[in-house]
Amino acid sequence: MPYTLTPIGTVQSPYTQKFGIPRQPQLVPAAQIILMLNPAFTADSVRGLDGFDYIWLQFLFHDAISEGWAQMVRPPRLGGKQKMGVFATRSPHRPNHIGLSLLRLNRIDTAGNRVRIHCQGGDLLDGTPILDIKPYIPFAEAHPQARAGFVNGAPALLNVIWQPESHPEQLAPEHRALIEQSLAQDPRPAYQDIPERIYGATIAGKEMKFQIANGIVRILSCD
Structure with missing residues (x-):
């Protein structure tokens, strides 16, 4: 019912x-x-x-x-x-x-x-x-020794690099940490790997533009 x-x-x-x-x-x-x-x-x-x-x-x-x-x-x-x-x-x-x-x-x-x-x-x-x-x-x-099927540990993190024109120095430290930690998780669909593509995401009210290639997130702008 x-x-x-x-x-x-x-x-x-x-x-x-x-x-x-x-x-x-x-x-x-x-x-x-x-x-x-x-x-x-x-x-x-x-x-x-x-x-x-x-x-x-x-x-x-x-x-x-x-x-x-x-x-x-x-x-x-x-x-x-x-x-x-x-x-x-x-x-x-x-x-x-x-x-x-x-x-x-x-x-x-x-x-x-x-x-x-x-x-x-x-x-x-x-x-x-x-x-x-x-x-x-x-x-x-809490059962840390339990089997986890196809999920083997935490995902690998990407390196995050701010381009100078994105002006990271203008961000509050907590907002910068949030953005870096979020993008390091690689938000792209798992099947998508297009190095030249520019992605957009809104995090903590900031409009982010970034590219991902070779394990690196390059933040192009933060408005």
């Missing part, structure tokens, strides 16, 4: 478009996000949560719903060429479009009429609906 889920809040994120978002949480430590709970949830709803270093966030891939889902998908880790079953991947194109991220909990702000949960290592689109929040419990949920 069908069920109805009502979001408990929304995500405030520096990523306002899908292109450029990290493919997993914690890959970009500089990605600071805020979980903004609806007014119905008061300080009582998060009492004791500040005693945990990490939280599980369940959310809705709202921007992928219109794209539907498929039984098999092409994971970026496999170069976008080999198919795997959707339930063997973290693809947003799922039957119920539910996502799960493990986030570092920095602090909780309960002042005013909204609860704000500040986290880092976010991999979420701005405006993402929040479905639930749960504390991360290491003894029950």
Whole structure:
């Protein structure tokens, strides 16, 4: 039988478009996000949560719903060429479009009429609906020796070089770190390798133009 889920809040994120978002949480430590709970949830709803270093966030891939889902998908880790079953991947194109991220909990702000949960290592689109929040419990949920299928360790990072005309010195240090860490993840589709192509991404309100070739990201402009 069908069920109805009502979001408990929304995500405030520096990523306002899908292109450029990290493919997993914690890959970009500089990605600071805020979980903004609806007014119905008061300080009582998060009492004791500040005693945990990490939280599980369940959310809705709202921007992928219109794209539907498929039984098999092409994971970026496999170069976008080999198919795997959707339930063997973290693809947003799922039957119920539910996502799960493990986030570092920095602090909780309960002042005013909204609860704000500040986290880092976010991999979420701005405006993402929040479905639930749960504390991360290491003894029950950490299994570092477990097999990870076709996912063998963290992806290799690209080197990031700022062209002088991009004026990186004008950026706040936290914004520069966010941009560098995000682009180092290689946001291109896994099957795409066109050195002469100029890509664009919006990160922390900055319009980035860059090229990628030979393991190097060259940032051409930052407006």
